[in-house]
Amino acid sequence: MKKSILNALERNQLVDIIYISKKNEITKRKVKILKVLDHDFIAYCFTRHSPRTFIINNVLAIMPVTRNEREVV
Template sequence: MEKYIGCVMEIIYLGRDNRITQRCIEIREVQDRIIKAFCHQRRAPRVFRIENILAMQPVDSQVS
């Protein structure tokens, strides 16, 4: 997971409330089973549990 630090990724995430959301995040730090990232949807730093990430793919920087 550390290889994605600094990358913008699109994730499908299962939140605390069991809702599934799609987010675009920039990974800033990986610790244990936690990802600290900037969430473009919320425009704020967020923390994500790796086990709650259902799918993940890099965002193509060529596409806007």
């Protein structure tokens, strides 16, 4: 998972993550990764509109954002 996070950081890419919160709730967040540390990473969370720290081991999935979600398909 860390490799995917580092790739998103290098590409300056927005990603959707599926994440287990500290309260054991599964959430989906759209984030822009700002910095990767040993066991966690700092990202701007578009859900909370602020920088947040995420634990790498709590990320269940990571997917690049390829289109605007408001777009009608």
